[in-house]
Structures are given as C-alpha cells and as structure tokens.
Amino acid sequence: MKVKEIMDKEFIAVSPEDRVVDVSLKMEETRKFTTPVVDGDGKLVGWVTSFDVMRGLRDGLELVSDIMQPPERIVHVNENDPARLAVLETAHHKLVSIPVLDDSGRVVGVVRSFDIVETLSQLYEIKVSKIFEAMNGELKGVSWDELMEAAAIITRRRTGKRIKPKEYEERIRNSTFGEAIWATGGLEKFFVGLIAIGELVIARKIARARK
Amino acid sequence: MKVKEIMDKEFIAVSPEDRVVDVSLKMEETRKFTTPVVDGDGKLVGWVTSFDVMRGLRDGLELVSDIMQPPERIVHVNENDPARLAVLETAHHKLVSIPVLDDSGRVVGVVRSFDIVETLSQLYEIKVSKIFEAMNGELKGVSWDELMEAAAIITRRRTGKRIKPKEYEERIRNSTFGEAIWATGGLEKFFVGLIAIGELVIARKIARARK
Numbered sequence: 001m002k003v004k005e006i007m008d009k010e011f012i013a014v015s016p017e018d019r020v021v022d023v024s025l026k027m028e029e030t031r032k033f034t035t036p037v038v039d040g041d042g043k044l045v046g047w048v049t050s051f052d053v054m055r056g057l058r059d060g061l062e063l064v065s066d067i068m069q070p071p072e073r074i075v076h077v078n079e080n081d082p083a084r085l086a087v088l089e090t091a092h093h094k095l096v097s098i099p100v101l102d103d104s105g106r107v108v109g110v111v112r113s114f115d116i117v118e119t120l121s122q123l124y125e126i127k128v129s130k131i132f133e134a135m136n137g138e139l140k141g142v143s144w145d146e147l148m149e150a151a152a153i154i155t156r157r158r159t160g161k162r163i164k165p166k167e168y169e170e171r172i173r174n175s176t177f178g179e180a181i182w183a184t185g186g187l188e189k190f191f192v193g194l195i196a197i198g199e200l201v202i203a204r205k206i207a208r209a210r211k
Numbered sequence: 212m213k214v215k216e217i218m219d220k221e222f223i224a225v226s227p228e229d230r231v232v233d234v235s236l237k238m239e240e241t242r243k244f245t246t247p248v249v250d251g252d253g254k255l256v257g258w259v260t261s262f263d264v265m266r267g268l269r270d271g272l273e274l275v276s277d278i279m280q281p282p283e284r285i286v287h288v289n290e291n292d293p294a295r296l297a298v299l300e301t302a303h304h305k306l307v308s309i310p311v312l313d314d315s316g317r318v319v320g321v322v323r324s325f326d327i328v329e330t331l332s333q334l335y336e337i338k339v340s341k342i343f344e345a346m347n348g349e350l351k352g353v354s355w356d357e358l359m360e361a362a363a364i365i366t367r368r369r370t371g372k373r374i375k376p377k378e379y380e381e382r383i384r385n386s387t388f389g390e391a392i393w394a395t396g397g398l399e400k401f402f403v404g405l406i407a408i409g410e411l412v413i414a415r416k417i418a419r420a421r422k
Binding site for chain 1: 212232235236238239242244261262265268269293294295298299301302305307323324325326327328329331332334335337341342344345346348387388389390392393398399400402403405406407409410413414417421
C-alpha cells in the first residue's frame, strides 16, 4: 500500500499572503488542526498548525508568512512512499498530520493520524472465522466440522477448558483478530495456536488417507 | 489491553474560570490540540479544542466557560474499557484525542490518535521470521532448514518464481508482518501461505516417521 492510497485529497491549503484571521476561520470551518502553505505552483513553502494561528491571533501577527514554519522543518512524505513510512513518521514524531508531496514538490494530499488509525484498525476488525475459512479453503479434504473439532481439542489441551466445536465456532464468529491477539497474548502465540490446529487436522487427514 | 494501558497520563486540564489567552499559551507550550475542562474534583465538565481557542481569541471571549463544549457532546471512554473501543471511536469520529474517565467521572487520562498509531504499528513491525520461529517451535520434529525449504517450494508453486531456502530466510529476516500482509494481499492470504508451508512440512514429517 502506498501513501497516496491513505492520504486525504480534500485538504485545505493556504498562501503565505493570506490573513491569519481568515486562515483561523477556514481551519475552524473545515476542522483541520494543520494546513500546508503553498506557493502559486502548489509547492510546499510552509506549514501552519493551530498553535501558530493561536500565537498569531494572540500577538496580532497579520499574515501567514509571519506565523508559518519554514519548509526545512516540515516532516513530509512522497505520494509513492510505502504507507508504513507515513505510519512510522506519525508515531515517531507524534504528529496529527503529514503533508504528501509529488516528485516535483507539490502538495497532493495530507495523511492524518485518525485515517491511519482507521486503516490499521480494519485489519484488527477482521473476524477470526474469516481466517479459519481461508485455512479451510487451503486444506483440501478437511471439512469445516473437522477443523472446529480440532480447534476444540487444541483449546482444551492448552487451556484445560472443555469447549464444544459448536461453541468454538460461535466464539470465532463473534471475535475479531484484534481481540484474539490480545486474548492469546500476542501475534506469535495466536499463530502458534492456529498452526497447532492445522497440524492436528493434517495429521488426521493423512492418517485417514492411509487407511 | 485496556484503555488505561494506552492513555497519556501527562495530559493538561483546565478550569472553566481559566482565561482563554492563558489556555492558549498552555496548549502551545505543551503541544496539545485539545484539553479537558474539569471542576474542583477533577470531573469532566467540558472540552476545549484549539478551534474553540482560536474562536475565543478572534472574538475576544475571555473565559474557558465561554468557549468550551458541553460535557454531553464529548466522546469519552472509561479507563477499563477495551483499548479497541478507543481505537474505533477515534477512527469513527475522526478525533485526535479522547478523554478517559474513571468510574466516578474524573478525568484520568487522554487517548491520542498518534499513540494509537504507535501501538497498532508495533504489531506490524514484528519481523516475519519471528512468526516462522514460533511455527518452528510448535512443529516438533521439523528443522528450521526443512521449514525454509518448504517455504521456498510453496513460493515457487504460488508465484512461479524460483527462490533458494537461504534467500527466503533472508527475506523474512528483513521484512515485517505489515510488509508481508501488504505484499501478499491481506491477512487471510498471508495466513493461507503459512498454512500451505505448514501442511507441506507436516506431510513430510509424517512420511518420514512411517519409513
């Protein structure tokens, strides 16, 4: 996934000659805490946060050029960079938004932290049953019921708790990947549990084929 | 994971009687785009964003009580809620921060979108080799080299590209879970690939045991 797939193209942009009070109204109206400052060609020449605007309003500074941060201090990404670069920069610098440039230095979008949260959380919101369905599709010759039975056996071996295959099935239909990771104690442990289930059904399948 | 494990406890809080200009200085100094408004007991009575402060400065409103949003309009979570609730609220309402309350309604922290990004992205930054190591630990009687050999075979079957076991090993040591998911086209596809590799090594292990 590339930066351009997660960026907001409906960003606002202001000019160094704009009045601070007008920018403040524009930011409030569009609910943007930050805005890129661009020249006539759309190239990034500055960055304004609502902290800069507050300072401008407080100290009576009139123009965007009086309050903006210079381009060399702005954390930015290229539209063709991997999306995870924007994720890492956001987390590392604790930013709410990052301007996105094209190869000629023009601003083409803004990546916002809550959009990243949405994108990342979609992965977590996948139902665990979807992963089992994919597993079931891959393991030719193993039925869904056999898979659930193996899952119930592995669960009992690992937790000591008896669970019926139907109960296991209901549980994975109602729980998400994110919940499962947190419940099992991490991604690796979650995968290890799935591999154990896979190992059991494969062993049974092979044993059956040899009969 | 609970909300209290991902919240920022070093938040600022202001009082309804504080002056807007002082709050603006405090927010700028601490780089906070939002701040909870609390009463003498620390209970949430309002919420101020930098949009409210800008408006106050522009329109000459003097006190926090003149600019704050009423408590009934504030999206908040409880410290004991599951962390994913804060994640979902952040993404759904496109918020940069959410106040966290204890059972008595006192503000005990703030969840910020970039902290969520950091927490979520840590999962993505796990090396793929860690997942294979966990798999290898689970599959008793299968060596690491056998696992890499099976991975190289499955990769060739699926992509048509020849890859040596050593090259595969190098690849998974350098790539993360996040990159692997994006490269394979999603969590389910990534997992299906792992299961295929698991199936091959298990079948070989069983065949060897029967010899």
